[in-house]
Amino acid sequence: MTGISEGNASKRFSKSLPIISKFLRKLIIKPQISCVKANLPLAFRARYYKVYCIIDCLEIEIEKPSDAIKQSLTWSEYKKCNTLKYLISCTPDGIINFVSGGFGGRASDAVIVENSGFLATLPSNVNVMADRGFKHIEHLLVSKGCVLVRPPTVSAGTKPTKDEVLETKRIASLRIHIERVIRRLREFSFLAPHACIDNKLLGYTDNVIKIVCGLINLQSGIISGR
Template sequence: MSYWRGARVKTDVTPKKRGPCRVLNTKDEFILVLLKIRLALTLTFLGGLFNVSAGTASRIFNTWIKFLAKELGNLIFWPDKQSVMSTIPKSLKYKYRNLRCTLDCTEVFIERPRNLLNQAATWSDYKKHNTVKFLVAIATNGMISFLSKAWGGRTSDVHITRESGFLNLVDPGDVILADRGFTIKEDLLLRYASLEIPPPSKGKEQHTPAEVAKTKKNC
């Protein structure tokens, strides 16, 4: 791997020249990256934990993230309808025989950008923090079948769904499970697909028996 040295610094690709000596072995570097991803630890903390500088921890993390994205990116793909139907669990097969995926957005906390426009674009009222947001589709066998590009946390789930290219993958007859924030029923109807969402609860003290039954059905 060629170590990341910043966006403005070009990586030396001359085969006769070696990069800087690695302070940590491959296993420790990988553990550092996993700790950063899973626990959102600061680079300063990780540097102290592995006895390296925060700058070195940053270079390791940025290098590995690009490497992992390249190597693991092919694991996220949109399966054909026959494959989905063959792996759908029995508990869902009888309820939603044409279920294609479950749709949701996930947000990742980021540091507050210095640029005021970027601050506004990434501010999430829901999380009360600056975030980036991704649209994620989960297939019936539990695999991630679609992952959008990153959007600012201010962006609505509906806008990301419409602009990410997800709707172009939907086939006629597909059933999509989603949360109440995904008001995309009409978008799916144009593709002869349908949307299943939990019944609304805003302004209600208690669900009706029919709504309770539907909520249990969606679980």
């Protein structure tokens, strides 16, 4: 079979991507609380049995925009480059239950949580687990009767107590599930750790993320034996 031209391949890609995304995004499910509890890993059951989901942000490097305003909006102080940020949420057993649209790298985690539509998908009276970087979102969760579970904040120059150290270690050992999910996202070359998305492809990135998240939910579980 002869090859096709670059222009023809581009047209097929741009037409096919939204269609594939339309179907695979349906695999990003919003499970019932009872379903999450029924599949809760043992490590959560003693102290964190109310955790419904674990959240984190995925940052993807992009080509430096030519427009100065877009450069500013996408600049990430954390990554020291221009990025897109996506809020990813998974259940304690590793099923992706929410992925946001892309935000400029300048957007804080709190801004993304508030404006991504995540809160609308969150049931009332559940716990949400996050890392220490998710500051100033407690009031957003309280409005839905939810509780934020994150490592205790320790003031600069203050030595953490033994209980604070233990709590930080416990949460870190459970948060690893969202990190494993993001690691799977990074296995796709488009989202690889050192990939840099061309500006011409930015309009396709939201669909790519949803396709990849749907595919990951079809894979074997991140917890062995489940």
